[in-house]
Amino acid sequence: MATKDALIAEEGTNFGGSSSGDIAVFDKTAEVVNFELEPKPIGLTKEQLEKYRNDPFWKPVRTILFVLFWLAWVLMFAGAIAIVVLSPKCAEKQKPDWWQTKVSYQLLTATFYDSDNDGVGDFAGISQKIDFLRKIGVTTVYPTPVIKIHKDEYFNSYDVVDHNSVDERFGTEEQFKELIDTVHNRAMYLVMDLPVSTIDLSHPWFESRDESKFVIAKPTDPGFNESNFYPFHGANNIKYLGYPSSQNPVLNWKNADVKSTINGAIQKFLDLGVDGFHIDHISQLAVDSKGRPNHDEAVKVLEELTKSVQIYVESRDELVDKKIVLFSSLKDVEDLHVKATETGLLHYVIDNSFANLDEKKCQPHVAKCVHDALNAAYQRHEVAKYTPHWQFSNSEASRLASRFESATAHLLSFLQLTLPGANSVYYGQEYGLKDAMSKNGEFKQMGVMQWYPAGKDHHGFSGNDAPIFFPESDDKLELDNYNTQFETENSALKIYRKLAKLRQRDEALIVGETVRDELINEDVILFSRYVQAVNNTATGSTFIVALNFGDKEQKIDFSIEPASKLIPSNKDLLNAEISVVTANVTDYRVRDHHNFVESPLVLPPKQAVLLKL
Amino acid sequence: MNEKEEEVSLNQIKLKPRISLFNGCTIIIGVIIGSGIFVSPKGVLLEAGSAGMSLLIWLLSGVFAMIGAVCYSELGTLIPKSGGDYAYIYEAFGPLPSFLFLWVALVIINPTSLAIIAITCATYALQPFYSCPVPDVVVNLFAGCIIAVLTFINCWDVRMATRTNDFFTITKLIALTLIITCGGYWLSLGHIDNLVMPDVAEGSQTKLSAIAMAFYSGVFSFSGFSYLNFVTEELKNPFRNLPRAIYISIPIVTIVYMLVNIAYFSVLTVDEILDSDAVAITFADKILGTFGSKILMPLFVSFSCVGSLNGILITCSRMFFSGARNSQLPELFAMISIRQLTPIPSLIFLGGTSIVMLFIGNVFQLINYLSFAESLVVFSSVAGLLKLRFTMPENVLNARPIKISLLWPILFFLMCLFLLILPFFHSDPWELIYGVFLVLSGIPIYVLFVYNKYRPGFIQSVWIGFTHFIQKLFYCVPELSSS
Incomplete structure (x- = not known):
């Protein structure tokens, strides 16, 4: 653009009201300037403005405006800060404890994964498969059993023979420790069974005939003729209390040795890094002379036990920040659990009422039956005011997918994962595993965890190609395994995963x-x-x-x-x-x-x- | 500026080329990468369905932006004027279309987007100090403060503004590098589930319409690749540096976007990302703990917003400047401060309207109606390039410093056409009608104030008085170049 000095806006003359259109334009350089294209500029030129540069009026105005701008800015800023500082602190949201939101996964150590090809699952096997569990949203692993049990038994954690050691068939203590570390590295948790009130008949205490450690009845005692007392080593003048059967003698919690041994075991596993204990059969912690549970006394014993856990945790630097969870199951005596939960001794009680429903009991309408069960459960929880912890399938009853037809079982798992409270899932439930058929009809809900379709490796459970002790499913569709469903969109496993993750993510759930x-x-x-x-x-x-x-x-x-x-x-x-x-x-x-x-x-x-x- | 320098510049009051190649890159990167990648990189994922598909879409969007950028580098050197799209539309299609663009940018797009970014910025900056949602009034006050300071910096000194921009773009890149490093570290620990089969492809959309929509949102994440063209005249050695800045920045942005997405996918599942209110913060919470999610990441997000605000202020004020120079906006907008050599009036207008927008809450949805206008602008520019390639005199065309194959503008034109038509099949038709209405509302304004040269006397005199008042206040004059 050529230099052109439009004089239109000469100070003092333009306020007369003359419109810009008829003001002459001087073209200094005599270049042709096209006036039609652009309207004439109205602004002051540099020369015209020059005198306002240090003008005694405009200069202070500029300075004042500059100061005002920053003053206003500081006021706004200070105002914002003041509101931040003065506004009442929002109450921190009550954060639920970890076990209230996690999805717990109960598995049987013996049938989960066999890492050393001896035909029996082990701790190292769980470590190796932990990422498969993490991937589907499991956050708490609950292997059953851990503590050494009777040599002919693989599943019943109440058949304790030594509280102080892990069962060597599942691996060494180091391997168990490795499992705990593997779990913790993934921000997951590990809980285990801790049978406190009963042991196995083959436990050294019983074999060495140490009467003082058991609940004993002499012929003069009222309990001697009760059906739940059994002859002590065949003697006819002394009987022991068994719970739930003669296989498991009830411990005498008044005995100092019993107390110290079990407390010692708890401390040992806490030191290994366990995050919580399933303490069951608490009704047997104190019994009356006839062998019937004495609730008030049992609660006192439980209190002693939990207190010792608490004191120990607080005394150890590496444990003090941890929240150790203690829980039980409803299957025992309900009132007692309510009491124990109310007094804060137990953190939660597993509601396993759904684990005993089946298609037959639910005729003709499953929905009606589920509705009633839910209502009953809600009422229980409302009265006791505790966080429900749902378990729809466990090692003590037939699998969910065998009690109900597959589609219904899938719906029930869907329901379970959308209910309020905590959740416990039984291994295989996530992909609708059914009971397996073993030769003698036992262990049906204790079949191996099926990782892959049927093959020489026992559905991916063990590299041992010889026949194994535990049953496998014979489903011809070969859909009842982890891997096939993991690779299929919208499979039961995938939906399980979606729900498990969602319920740990959204506040509403x-x-x-x-x-x-x-x-x-x-x-x-x-x-x-x-x-x-x-x-x-x-x-x-x-x-x-x-x-x-x-x-x-x-x-x-x-x-x-x-x-x-x-x-x-x-x-x-x-x-x-x-x-x-x-x-x-x-x-x-x-x-x-x-x-x-x-x-x-x-x-x-x-x-x-x-x-x- | 001391007296002597001022003396030198006496005869040349204009925006000086002070933007180096490096500054140019930080402006482009700073404007393209806003808070989106931290807060809601969801649009693509939502439509694409899976991690794998969305990464593919991001890559394609980057390629699209690159093709576009190639076209813009030719445009920028063919028409070496500040103002970017505005200048190109003006050259190719004349005053009315370019005015309409200026109009929506002036009254809606720029003030609202500045206000929205400032609000995001303030919200995240205040988050570390609040345990519950931050009250609106504090956010607005704080947002106002941020805009005011940045406007001031931009008025005070161009170099200070570009340095501010460098600083915030670099912090932004550091933040993203942190995310990428964390993601890489997480992957190296073996957490690759989300990025391998079957999860990486699970839920992939195969319907063409959904993929197109994913691409649509991907492309919008790159919008801003043409912003350096707004300041062409202030670039040092623009013929060399404009294309270079574009060629360096777009691949960087594409790579950063891809890597950040991979980092997110390594730690979060598709569902977690889609459910998150602020993905970077959910990410930090999982991998860096409370310090990361409560303090570090919110600060990074707000820093990133400051960078974008500053970049938009630098560039858009030049667009108004350019419009005023073409006499489509009041002359004031083309005024330059004699001391600072910055377009103070247009900067203050931009900052001021944004602050006003902050306090008129419900105008924000207007911007939703204008995504259509944004693609229309890019479409028009590239159409303009094609037109000019055929209508410009041979000698001008032959002298242009950058000559790209005609294939690129044609390809880009077709892609833009596709993006322009697509929303008509998907979006709420009313949204588009509102959008068109907003754009067309500029026509009466154009007829009244630009086309029509007649001004009633008293209005004219008041206006002249106002213009002179502002001039005296800020000591600014119209651009003046000595020949």
Whole structure:
């Protein structure tokens, strides 16, 4: 652009109101300047502005503005800081303890993975397979048993013969320690059984006929004629208390040696790094003269026991920051557990009521039966005010997939992983493993963990190609193993994994309240989970779980009761996200959004959908 | 600036070439990499479905950006004017289309995006001091402070502004390097599950429409690759440095994006990433513990935002400057401070409107309507390049310093066309209608204030008075180059 000095804006003349259009333009360089293209500039030129540079009026104005700008800035900044400092500190969210949110995985040491090809699973085998568990969202490993048990027994951890050593058939103490370290390296936890009230008949204490360590009845004692007392080494003038059968003599917790031995064992395993203990059969910690549980006394003994754990943990620098969990199972005496949990002696009690349901007991409507079981459980938890810990399958009863047909079992696992509280899964449950057939009909729920389809390596359990002691499944489809399902999209294992991870990630599933389930058409179970705030609003996300246990397609209309009761007041279903679906739900794709106000949720038979609002 | 220097510059009041190659690279990288990669690198993943597919899409988006950048390097050297897209659209299609672009940028895109970035910045900067959500009023005050300081720096000295930009771009890259290193370390420990079969491909989308949408969001993560073209005139040796800065920066950004995504995937599963409110923070929580997620990462995120804010301030103020020089915006915007040699009025306008936006809460959704306008702009620029290749006089064309094969602009044109049409099949049609409406709302403004040269006397005199007032206040004059 050529230099042109437009004089249009000469100070003092332009305020007269003359419009810029008719002001002459001097073209100093006599170059042709095209006026049509651009309107004439109105700004002052450099020369015109020069005199305002150090003008006694404008210079101070500039300085003042400069100061004002920074003053305002400092005020704004100070204001922000002041609000930050002065605003009341937000209460730290109550963080749930680790065991309240983790998914615990109970496995049988003997049948999980055989690393040395001797036909029996071992600690090193669990270490080797730990990443497979981590991958599917398992956070707590619970191997059963660890402590040395009777030589003819592989599974029953109550058959203790030496509290102070690990069972050498499963590996050395170093290997167990390695397993603990492997688990901890992955930010996972390890818990184990610690039988405190009974031992095996072959335990040296019993074999050496040390009466003082057992609950004994002489002919004059009231218990002598009770059916749960058995002759002590065949003697007819002395009997011992057995629980649950004659195989397991009950220990006398008044005996100092018993106390110190068991406390010693606890300390030893704490030192190895164990994160918690399953302390069961606590009803037998104190009994009356007839051998019946004495709850108040038992609680006192338990208190002594837990206190000694606590004192020990606090005395050791490497343990003091750890939270050691102590838990039990409901199968024993319920009232006692409630008491123990209320007094804070036990952190939780496993609710295994679902582990005993089966298709037969649940006729004609599984959903109704599940609904009732849930209600009973909720009532228990409400009264006792403890965090529920769900177990739908365990080593003491037939596997979930054998008690129910596969699709139903899958739905039940889906349900389990969406319930509030903690979860315990039994190995194989994650991919729908069924009971295996052994020759004598025993060990059916104790078949080997199947890693691969059937083959010479016993479904990947052991490299030992000779026949092994533990049964394997004979399913012809070869889908009931970890690897096949891991490679299949939407397999039971994959859905298990999705749910296991989701429930440890989303606040609504970690600590969210549950709106009691509704039963629809006898076949559908429907409930929601969210963190409740005032006026039934939800903080964060809301999950709606819909499970169709029936054989017919079901439509759920959320605009009418009872389904509408599940929706928090600040949420609607205009744009619900599909969070998880079972394999045969074809209408909805995960992460798609649907409007369930205009159209109902359609659930194909034996399928489930998890919605996120 | 001392008296002597000022004396030297007396006859040449214009924006000086002070941006080096290095500064140019940091501007491009700083503008492209905003808070997105830290907070929500989800758009691609959501549509792509799997880690493997999304990495592929990121790579393709990088390739797309590179092709685009090649075209822009030719545009930038063919039309060596500040103003970027604006200047190119002006050259190729004339005043009205370029004014419409200026209009949406002026009233909506720039102020709102600056305000949004400042809010993100303030939110994360304050997070270490709060255990619960930070109150809005504090965020807004703090965001205002950040914009004000950056505007001040930009007014004060171009060199200071570019240094600020260097600093924050480098911290941004350090933060991303930290993420990449952590991810690499995690992978080296053997945590490769998410990146090997079957998980890496699980959930992959095979529908073409979904892949196209994934690509669409991938491309938006690269938007800003043309921002250095806004300041062409201030580049030292622009014919050499503009293309170089582009060729260096885009591959760096692509590689950084890919590696950061790999790092995320090494630690987090697809579901975890999609469920996270702030991916980098979830990532840090898993791998660096509380210090990483509560203090380090939020600070990095806010630093990254400061960098983007500063880059946008530098570049967009030049766009207004360029518009005013073409008489499409009030002359004030083309004024340069005599002392500072910075476009103070347009910077203050930009900073000021952004601060105002902070306090008018519900305008933010406007920007959603304009993603369409953004792709329209890039589309128009490259269409302009094609047009100019055929309409410009031979001698000008032959003299251009960078000659790329016609294949690239044609390819890029087709890709942009595709991106422009795609939302019509997917998005809410109302969103597009609003977008078109916002763009067209510039037409009456154009007719009234730009096309129409007549001004009623009293308005004109008030306006002149105002212009002079601002000039005196900031001691600034229109660009003046001595010949």
